[in-house]
Amino acid sequence: MEQNKDIFQTLQPLQILDKTYERPPINKNFLRLYGHHLCPYVEKARLALLAKNLAYQDVQVNLERRAKWHYLLNEGFLPILETPQGNTILESRIIMDYAEEAFPKEGVKLYSSDPEEKAYQQMIMKFFDDVASAMFEVVLSHGTSKAGAQKLHKVFSRLEALLKQSSTQFFNSQDKYTMVDIFGLPHVSRIFYLKDSALNFLYEEEKIEEKYPKLRQWVYHMRAQPEICQEKGGVIIIKAFQLWTEELITLPKGTKPPLRIPMKL
């Protein structure tokens, strides 16, 4: 990279544009998160760092031109969290749990102290895995996959019911969002970001707003949380996702647009 060496020790964002880019030297001052703005799993990890009020250096990786060191480190997957000691933590869920456990007193408390309640939180988190797979099925088929839509409505109905039972605006009747909410937000929100996107017709046809008013309210409420809306990345994600859908509908069904950087925004 042609950048000044000092940049690797700061909070200034980096970009790895090409497979010829070497792995940046370790940031000895701050955590570093390797990610991509379009990836919901990266977003989860970032939300955990934001919830815990942890400063981190953001590195955006061109997933179309991954470097060899990236394959060796994590088979080319994201997110990757790098500690100031140079250790790497892989997998979004493991990064999220690490943030909570390594920094128990910082920011928002993400898990209940009661083990049974925590087990219940984790049981709800499992539901969101179904949103993730249904979302890709529905969106990549441009809304023509009936099975995908059915799966999406099944899990959305379950989540809507859980929010109705909650005595607060968050899952699990908590006064403040928890791991459940930040774990689920990236997947659920993408369906609501379809509004006014190139796939708006899908949003209308499936009657997303009409059927899931609580979930919609939750998405907006979550995005308005101080730690989360501080994130400049939030606006970038919505914009990037909507541009992604514009590219998506020009491609054959089942095909994903490339995950390149820099993104046109």
Next chain:
Amino acid sequence: MEQNKDIFQTLQPLQILDKTYERPPINKNFLRLYGHHLCPYVEKARLALLAKNLAYQDVQVNLERRAKWHYLLNEGFLPILETPQGNTILESRIIMDYAEEAFPKEGVKLYSSDPEEKAYQQMIMKFFDDVASAMFEVVLSHGTSKAGAQKLHKVFSRLEALLKQSSTQFFNSQDKYTMVDIFGLPHVSRIFYLKDSALNFLYEEEKIEEKYPKLRQWVYHMRAQPEICQEKGGVIIIKAFQLWTEELITLPKGTKPPLRIPMKL
């Protein structure tokens, strides 16, 4: 059930033989684990309870004749842990974490207190998911799936290398087994149980012993651990698995033998 009502409050094992069996009344004295001896996910949950020295009532469920209440409770899946208060905890991994967190001072300490070390433990645990899927692919194809065998050797080689790096007989250089070891044992051990089974030819052809001496030693060492070998279920599992392979090879490739109870042993 025709049994004496008192049995529901004891440690005496129960069997749910048929869909007409009602859900047993809550055991107000002990934890209760609904499972099936042939299921590796149930075995993981049981190993966590044994490691934590927790008494529990074992309930074996006929998975060929599941009751409606079982579908309503957990879509017919196992394991299910029921607390003396009547709450249910679903999913093997969540049950394992619950056992560790609800009973931190009992039995074996399953996770490192260092968050980074714990994250590393969880990263190794992810590898075992590949063993689970490869095992079924290899075994159900009666050893004819080259892709399955390749996947199995890839992950077994990685695990063998991790054990070689370890300064102890357990993963992760720990003096005593941890969550990593009990999480992985059910999947890895089934490959070693193929020895002298109806699929012994597969065990020989794939040179399992020759290629993975450390893993083999680890399986035997784990089974000899006092908390784990106390388990009468251990012998049942090996016997049941080997009988399952005898039935398996009489069926068309890709077909699983039924998970009924009582099992012929």
